[in-house]
Amino acid sequence: MSALVRLEAVSKSYATPAGTVTAVQDLSLEVAQGEILGVIGYSGAGKSTLVRLVNALEKPTSGRVFVGDDELTALPEKRLREVRREIGMIFQQFNLFRSRTVAGNVAFPLKLAGVKQPERDARVARLLDFVGLLEKAHAYPEQLSGGQKQRVGIARALATDPKLLLADEATSALDPETTADVLALLKRVNRELGVTIIVITHEMEAIRAIADRVAVMDSGRIVESGPVYDVFAHPSTTAAARFVATVLHDRPSADTLTRLRAAHPGRLVTFAVPEQKGFTGQLSRAFADHGVENEIVFGGIGELQERSIGALTYELTGADAAIDAALDALRARGVDLVEEVELEEQTA
Numbered sequence: 001m002s003a004l005v006r007l008e009a010v011s012k013s014y015a016t017p018a019g020t021v022t023a024v025q026d027l028s029l030e031v032a033q034g035e036i037l038g039v040i041g042y043s044g045a046g047k048s049t050l051v052r053l054v055n056a057l058e059k060p061t062s063g064r065v066f067v068g069d070d071e072l073t074a075l076p077e078k079r080l081r082e083v084r085r086e087i088g089m090i091f092q093q094f095n096l097f098r099s100r101t102v103a104g105n106v107a108f109p110l111k112l113a114g115v116k117q118p119e120r121d122a123r124v125a126r127l128l129d130f131v132g133l134l135e136k137a138h139a140y141p142e143q144l145s146g147g148q149k150q151r152v153g154i155a156r157a158l159a160t161d162p163k164l165l166l167a168d169e170a171t172s173a174l175d176p177e178t179t180a181d182v183l184a185l186l187k188r189v190n191r192e193l194g195v196t197i198i199v200i201t202h203e204m205e206a207i208r209a210i211a212d213r214v215a216v217m218d219s220g221r222i223v224e225s226g227p228v229y230d231v232f233a234h235p236s237t238t239a240a241a242r243f244v245a246t247v248l249h250d251r252p253s254a255d256t257l258t259r260l261r262a263a264h265p266g267r268l269v270t271f272a273v274p275e276q277k278g279f280t281g282q283l284s285r286a287f288a289d290h291g292v293e294n295e296i297v298f299g300g301i302g303e304l305q306e307r308s309i310g311a312l313t314y315e316l317t318g319a320d321a322a323i324d325a326a327l328d329a330l331r332a333r334g335v336d337l338v339e340e341v342e343l344e345e346q347t348a
């Protein structure tokens with residue numbers, strides 16, 4: 001796996017009248033050639049700053065940024081322009097030229113790159129065909145829906161054949177259905193054209209839909225990263241767990257737990273659902289072996305990257321020692337007991 005993008009201990013601070021703001025802090029990251037990396041974080045986490053560091057619109061305060069074999073800060077301006085041409089960008093607000101047609105928007109970077117007619121027209125037609133907007137070639141941006149505008153943005157970003165595409169909240173202004181279409185298009189850009197993509201978002205659904213790997217940003221740092229399935233199945237930080245919960249709804253929120261506790265006097269235990277079949281049967285047998293009564297009180301099982309994922313919360317009733325023995329037996333068989341709501345908490 002060769003890295004197309006590599007950040008080594010990168011920090012970026014801004015001097016403001018109110019003092020120094022550190023937008024990105026000691027951040028190291030590799031993006032492999034050909035992958036889709038999702039970067040998720042709340043507002044102010046430093047996501048857009050990260051994007052501007054990768055496309056060399058900003059220089060790091062410390063640390064180094066590589067795209068391919070080039071270290072950006074070490075490049076002369078001419079080479080930097082060439083590297084930037086290999087990086088496409090799409091934006092939340094599309095940033096189309098209102099006075100140019102759809103075709104004119106897509107042709108613009110080709111003009112800048114000195115591509116002459118008729119090759120330019122041919123490329124524009126091919127790109128518009130790829131994004132499904134050939135018949136809108138002569139329309140103006142204001143005549144298009146949001147999803148169509150973003151398709152134009154994608155076609156324009158691909159015009160100069162970039163190796164890397166940076167999408168900064170590219171679907172945040174779109175409704176859920178249009179978002180799904182645009183994400184599906186980005187996936188085709190990746191799979192069919194081989195373009196490496198960094199998707200910046202605050203929506204975990206976007207990550208679930210297309211990313212291969214995810215990095216969770218919080219206060220300028222990456223606090224957790226890994227293959228999307230792994231982070232969804234086993235988020236290890238509160239930040240990641242919160243984002244996962246917005247998509248899976250498989251684990252009870254604090255409010256739901258309070259209601260569950262009120263309604264269920266037994267011990268509440270949450271299990272992560274593994275990929276293998278027969279999980280609930282395995283649990284039932286262990287509980288029966290130890291004389292523990294059980295009832296599923298919360299949960300959800302879904303699919304992610306064609307693998308099952310989810311969690312089930314059980315109420316377990318019986319002698320404490322029997323419940324402990326059943327849980328120990330399950331743990332010994334590799335069952336992932338995510339969480340037990342503490343007894344003190346239950347009575348608090």
Ligand SMILES: Nc1ncnc2c1ncn2[C@@H]1O[C@H](COP(=O)(O)OP(=O)(O)OP(=O)(O)O)[C@@H](O)[C@H]1O
Pocket residue numbers: 014015016021022023041042043044045046047048049050202
């Ligand atoms: N040019 C700048 N000057 C001063 N502070 C900045 C500048 N750019 C970003 N910041 C600060 O750095 C932090 C990170 O900003 P950034 O735009 O990278 O966050 P973000 O994760 O993209 O947020 P959002 O989801 O709202 O777009 C914020 O506190 C922001 O105010």
Ligand SMILES: [Mg+2]
Pocket residue numbers: 047048049
């Ligand atoms: Mg931003």
